[in-house]
Amino acid sequence: MKTLVEPTLNLPESNAHNHQQCVHDALKTAEHLCSERGVQLTSIRHQVLELIWESHKAVKAYELLDRIKPLQNAAKPATIYRALDFLIAQGLVHRVESLNAFVGCRCSGRQHEQLLLICKQCEEVEERTAGKVMQALSEEFRQAGFTAHSKAVEVHGLCRRCAGLGDA
Numbered sequence: 531m532k533t534l535v536e537p538t539l540n541l542p543e544s545n546a547h548n549h550q551q552c553v554h555d556a557l558k559t560a561e562h563l564c565s566e567r568g569v570q571l572t573s574i575r576h577q578v579l580e581l582i583w584e585s586h587k588a589v590k591a592y593e594l595l596d597r598i599k600p601l602q603n604a605a606k607p608a609t610i611y612r613a614l615d616f617l618i619a620q621g622l623v624h625r626v627e628s629l630n631a632f633v634g635c636r637c638s639g640r641q642h643e644q645l646l647l648i649c650k651q652c653e654e655v656e657e658r659t660a661g662k663v664m665q666a667l668s669e670e671f672r673q674a675g676f677t678a679h680s681k682a683v684e685v686h687g688l689c690r691r692c693a694g695l696g697d698a
């Protein structure tokens with residue numbers, strides 16, 4: 531399949547990591563998991579995933595639609611939403627509820643709980659599994675007699691780079 535994304539573009543100097551590797555790994559993982567599960571990573575699903583992985587920023591559905599139009603002329607919002615639903619169900623993409631946007635999962639596509647650190651300056655989203663936090667939350671839910679269906683914690687602020695703390 532033709533590669534749509536030139537991931538090294540658009541990345542500021544301070545953000546220089548091998549993003550091409552991120553994209554490569556994410557797409558390989560997706561292909562592998564889908565074939566293992568016997569589900570179809572159709573070309574539209576593949577393209578949406580690739581577009582989401584253009585960066586580590588959360589992307590809105592209409593931005594995906596704009597970018598996919600030149601490739602799939604007939605693409606409609608419903609096309610994008612169906613592809614997103616599939617990618618979310620497969621654990622390949624996370625919905626960032628507070629932004630109504632989407633970001634590629636960095637944890638190999640298994641279902642898991644997330645702490646999402648959302649930078650308001652560069653708009654990148656860092657995903658952490660935050661085991662201790664999630665355990666503490668589960669304890670809270672237990673005490674409240676609350677049955678949680680999903681557990682994702684979203685925090686807005688400044689990432690390490692934007693806060694001037696340098697690269698990790």
Ligand SMILES: [Zn+2]
Nearest residue numbers: 548549552586
């Ligand atoms: Zn990357």
Ligand SMILES: [Zn+2]
Nearest residue numbers: 635636637657
């Ligand atoms: Zn994830």
Ligand SMILES: [Zn+2]
Nearest residue numbers: 649652689692
């Ligand atoms: Zn930032």
